[in-house]
């Protein structure tokens with residue numbers, strides 16, 4: 034299997050490193066626009082192979098998409114990360130242009146690839162890649178839900194003093210402060226989380242999760258990369274190994290949840306064909322209202338992208 038990761042910065046290089054270290058693909062091509070940057074990162078990951086013991090080949094290129102030809106999966110991480118004081122939406126004008134040019138090159142050389150978008154603002158950059166590639170929603174979708182649920186699971190594991198491996202969770206909506214956590218569907222080793230933790234503590238964890246990206250931006254001056262890179266690699270793994278994993282993924286809803294034509298996080302089955310199925314949960318009134326708020330916010334930013342595209346046409 035051949036996987037390309039576009040953007041050899043913090044998230045892209047971490048994703049490539051996880052893909053190589055866990056031998057998820059046998060060939061990993063890292064692409065960046067900064068001269069020599071991807072080549073250096075790929076060489077460093079390859080030189081770690083004898084120490085850790087893996088044989089996935091990593092190759093880096095500066096803007097040479099011929100080297101990415103016939104990739105099975107492409108992960109797009111190119112674009113600016115936010116700085117303290119910024120929202121993800123503030124990145125739209127720069128990152129839309131980057132995601133558009135990158136997607137054009139990706140589909141030119143790998144027309145059959147499945148594309149996973151990571152660049153922010155995530156839901157709208159996934160929409161941008163969808164518009165540019167012309168691919169069906171099953172083959173172009175975004176990574177956010179695995180990261181957001183991982184943060185939620187990590188906070189819960191700490192509060193309950195249990196292994197994060199035993200916490201199962203799902204959330205929905207946009208990747209931003211309007212994400213929709215679903216504590217009703219959270220279990221700890223099969224036990225509903227509400228039997229193990231009080232409402233106030235759970236609400237505080239949900240709130241911390243919603244602003245989890247911002248917490249890290251404040252601490253580091255730039256956004257997170259270890260968990261995001263690993264989350265994108267986990268999606269690649271589900272596809273290349275046809276695992277049919279159940280994950281929350283950013284996908285264009287086409288009537289599910291009564292929503293049409295908006296990119297939002299929803300639980301799906303992820304396998305060899307990309308999105309194998311969108312799972313429709315029976316949401317209660319409160320959850321439906323939260324999802325509607327999130328939909329409204331993402332749709333506004335999608336409309337802003339449409340207006341930007343019209344203005345530059």
Ligand SMILES: NC(=O)C1=CN([C@@H]2O[C@H](COP(=O)(O)OP(=O)(O)OC[C@H]3O[C@@H](n4cnc5c(N)ncnc54)[C@H](O)[C@@H]3O)[C@@H](O)[C@H]2O)C=CC1
Pocket residue numbers: 039040041042043044045064065066067070110111112113114115124128131134135150151152153154155176177180208255256257258261
């Ligand atoms: N979806 C999610 O949950 C997450 C999304 N992100 C987003 O991922 C993106 C990348 O974040 P980082 O890796 O931390 O940033 P970074 O600045 O470390 O890396 C971005 C890389 O993209 C490269 N790049 C820029 N234009 C390019 C082009 N046209 N072609 C190829 N490469 C290009 C840059 O040279 C740079 O190396 C940001 O937009 C960030 O907001 C970050 C974390 C989580």
Ligand SMILES: O=C([O-])CC(=O)C(=O)O
Pocket residue numbers: 114115121153180208245246247249250256257261
């Ligand atoms: O917060 C950011 O800007 C990056 C991101 O999406 C995250 O870490 O959730």
